[in-house]
Amino acid sequence: MSKPVVIWDKYIRIYHWLIVIGFTLNYFVLEPGETIHQWVGYCVWILVFARIIWGFIGPKRARVIDFFPTPSRIAQHFRELKSREIPKESGHNAVGGMLILLFWFLFLAQGTTGFLLEETDAFFGSTLVENIHEYIAHSLFIGAIIHVAAVFLTGWWGRIELIKPMITGRRKS
Template sequence: MTPANHDLLRNPVKVWDPFVRIFHWSLVGCVLLNQFVLEAGETAHQWAGYIACALVLARVAWGFVGSRHARFADFFPTPGRLSAHLKAVRQGRHPQYLGHNPVAALMMLGLMLLILLLGGSGWLQGTDAFFGEEWLMELHEVLANGLLLAAGLHAAAALVMGRLERVGLVRAMITGVKQSY
């Protein structure tokens, strides 16, 4: 998708459907619970991880059949899209997109991959073949820390880019509507 004309966002534009918004905030909840509230390795921690993986898998399916801006075809970060977006930003321009910009799309896909890798490494720790394997526990911890770092960067970027682009990005993930201010 090409960047939206700035005037297109002067009026409210419905962008994120209820599924995308519920997915997003449910995944945030699972990650925060597992990182800061639930005890690692306990049943609740495992279930929160499984729910997070199920959410990601549902989001992947929604990326093919969901609403316009939820579909991967709308925002998939191809090399051409990434290059054009980064070139514009380097030139001091901040093109607006109705859906994800290419860098945000890359981050979103990376976050979802980290969730699935965490789920897989956590599940493997409970199997007979890998139970008690130190390297796997360390990998799981590194992935968890990487997820937390990436999620923090994602949240900070949404705030900063929202200010630079003059668009309520966080508000849009709550209401589903994007608009310039």
């Protein structure tokens, strides 16, 4: 029997699921502009900011350098997909890394536009900032759909566990 490989540390797993919960609450459940919507948004903003820091000081799989998308890493990932052999010890791939960087940018922009709308007099009630805030939310939702689809498709095609490690932190080698 093979020994499980540690893929995701506890911070990454907790961060991931708190982001899922926070986004789901603010996108589907909570009323925009309400105090609880604002606080959930600020918490997500802080989580993303902390995750970026963790990307420089955390363990190997958490580090930005581990998944930073470069042309050679993207090509390598597509070669692995083509051969249907993704290394069992791998974390995020370079294509997923592009989505992670986009998510970070969008979540930080979302929190910033929300802050401008609610906490500053200059932008309070600004239709332009409201529209940007709304478009970013929809972009995050589309990104989440792409992410979930990619996890299922890559897991199936690449013959690799992707969901369980985000819960347990480990993958069968």
